Amino acid sequence: AQSVTQLGSHVSVSEGALVLLRCNYSSSVPPYLFWYVQYPNQGLQLLLKYTSAATLVKGINGFEAEFKKSETSFHLTKPSAHMSDAAEYFCAVSLNTGGFKTIFGAGTRLFVKA
Amino acid sequence: DSGVTQTPKHLITATGQRVTLRCSPRSGDLSVYWYQQSLDQGLQFLIQYYNGEERAKGNILERFSAQQFPDLHSELNLSSLELGDSALYFCASSGEGDRSYGYTFGSGTRLTVV
Numbered sequence: 001a002q003s004v005t006q007l008g009s010h011v012s013v014s015e016g017a018l019v020l021l022r023c024n025y026s027s028s029v030p031p032y033l034f035w036y037v038q039y040p041n042q043g044l045q046l047l048l049k050y051t052s053a054a055t056l057v058k059g060i061n062g063f064e065a066e067f068k069k070s071e072t073s074f075h076l077t078k079p080s081a082h083m084s085d086a087a088e089y090f091c092a093v094s095l096n097t098g099g100f101k102t103i104f105g106a107g108t109r110l111f112v113k114a
Numbered sequence: 115d116s117g118v119t120q121t122p123k124h125l126i127t128a129t130g131q132r133v134t135l136r137c138s139p140r141s142g143d144l145s146v147y148w149y150q151q152s153l154d155q156g157l158q159f160l161i162q163y164y165n166g167e168e169r170a171k172g173n174i175l176e177r178f179s180a181q182q183f184p185d186l187h188s189e190l191n192l193s194s195l196e197l198g199d200s201a202l203y204f205c206a207s208s209g210e211g212d213r214s215y216g217y218t219f220g221s222g223t224r225l226t227v228v
Contacts, residue, residue: 034216043204043219101170102217104157
């Protein structure tokens, strides 16, 4: 069965520090992978996506993620955290089940300290 | 504004009642997805419609039903409500061949059952 695992339900970093949010997936077919961000009282917003082109994917707000097939990982990074990055981040894998269902990870809440 | 419109934003109702949540997808998107988000269950896929037809089903209770109308808007009907149904309900939409596109989410309907 396909699944997505996000390591760490909470991550805390200082402003200006590296942000690293971890995501591992399992899929029996080449996956499409996504990162979404959810700010308080809002819906999810697509940050970036991997669709079998370049393995290093750049997204909005300075985030990027690298697809590593050998490690079945798709970790999200940002070189320097801003206070405005505080939010919940979801990793997701898209499956062709006849309905293109997307499975979301449990989410990682990012806290940014001043 | 993501382009996906959900109404109402907030809903408070009593146990045993029935409610209808409405979603208008982004212009041109044929697929609509419903998700339930709660603190203990995370983001759970409920159901997908594509151009008026049910395409995929997830963890949707028998008390819940949905449909997509010819104008592509969708409604999620929740009946015999229980306290545990209190959650955020999100609608998302995507285009045809949507496995790689990612979803556009609405801002959600917060349902409180008292």
